[in-house]
Amino acid sequence: MAEIITVANRKGGVGKTTTTLNLAYSLKELGKKVFVIDLDPQANLTRCFGIENANELTETIGHLLMAELEEENYLAKGYILSYDGIDFIPSSIYLSVTETQMKAETGSERILSSILEPIREQYDYILIDTSPSLNILTINALCASDSVLITADTQLFAIVGISELLKTIQKIKKRVNASLKVKGILLTMCDNRTNLSKLLTQQVEEMYQGKVEVFQTKIPKTVKVGESIYSGQSIKKYAKGSSVDIAYDNLAKEICYE
Ligand SMILES: Nc1ncnc2c1ncn2[C@@H]1O[C@H](COP(=O)(O)OP(=O)(O)OP(=O)(O)O)[C@@H](O)[C@H]1O
Numbered sequence: 001m002a003e004i005i006t007v008a009n010r011k012g013g014v015g016k017t018t019t020t021l022n023l024a025y026s027l028k029e030l031g032k033k034v035f036v037i038d039l040d041p042q043a044n045l046t047r048c049f050g051i052e053n054a055n056e057l058t059e060t061i062g063h064l065l066m067a068e069l070e071e072e073n074y075l076a077k078g079y080i081l082s083y084d085g086i087d088f089i090p091s092s093i094y095l096s097v098t099e100t101q102m103k104a105e106t107g108s109e110r111i112l113s114s115i116l117e118p119i120r121e122q123y124d125y126i127l128i129d130t131s132p133s134l135n136i137l138t139i140n141a142l143c144a145s146d147s148v149l150i151t152a153d154t155q156l157f158a159i160v161g162i163s164e165l166l167k168t169i170q171k172i173k174k175r176v177n178a179s180l181k182v183k184g185i186l187l188t189m190c191d192n193r194t195n196l197s198k199l200l201t202q203q204v205e206e207m208y209q210g211k212v213e214v215f216q217t218k219i220p221k222t223v224k225v226g227e228s229i230y231s232g233q234s235i236k237k238y239a240k241g242s243s244v245d246i247a248y249d250n251l252a253k254e255i256c257y258e
């Protein structure tokens with residue numbers, strides 16, 4: 001039975017998509033069966049799974065959520081693609097249409113849960129990449145998940161974002177998903193050469209010690225990430241063995257063997 005992990009932070013550009021993508025590859029390398037859902041209409045992750053023309057697709061997560069919302073007959077299998085041995089459901093701009101529709105319906109926070117329930121037994125891990133907002137889509141992801149992995153870069157505002165997200169997680173636990181856990185805080189874009197980065201890393205560790213797990217693995221800041229995303233590839237394909245590739249492998253090990 002898969003563990004479902006949502007990658008989230010309300011702040012934009014803190015490594016959510018990069019982490020979802022590269023963690024999926026590293027988990028796969030450990031022999032895990034991985035399924036990835038792009039739950040962001042920006043569809044950045046979808047591009048890294050070899051899809052250039054996401055907005056022309058008619059079988060995306062937006063369409064699948066809409067089918068469940070409208071109680072249509074559908075086969076979830078028909079929406080699942082496979083790339084480099086990783087299963088995934090792409091996103092497109094159509095997901096914002098679905099989001100508007102979901103906002104208008106009561107009880108729509110469990111739509112993604114209903115879709116994943118029959119699928120989850122086929123995988124070891126299901127990773128969900130979310131957009132930088134706590135909209136109904138992210139709430140759906142948090143309702144469907146066992147845990148949430150919070151990415152934060154070592155900038156002050158990303159750290160403020162963590163406490164906001166933790167408050168929302170408390171509310172979600174109370175209202176809709178009592179078993180939701182915080183998997184951990186992952187510090188991304190760490191630059192050990194700058195004092196500020198070092199200081200903020202230390203601050204996060206002290207602030208959450210004994211309360212929320214902060215992953216031992218820190219993701220280093222390197223231009224290779226930008227280059228790999230630009231070329232639509234995972235770091236494992238673009239720069240295998242690089243420091244950031246090894247970091248994501250270590251994160252996968254922390255997650256599998258915690
Ligand atoms: N470890 C890293 N080192 C250097 N640059 C990075 C690293 N991780 C991510 N980046 C860069 O930071 C930018 C944002 O990363 P990413 O798209 O993963 O963030 P995000 O949280 O998914 O953003 P959004 O909120 O817009 O969805 C990208 O340009 C990416 O290339």
Ligand SMILES: [Mg+2]
Pocket residue numbers: 016017018040044129130131
């Ligand atoms: Mg993203």
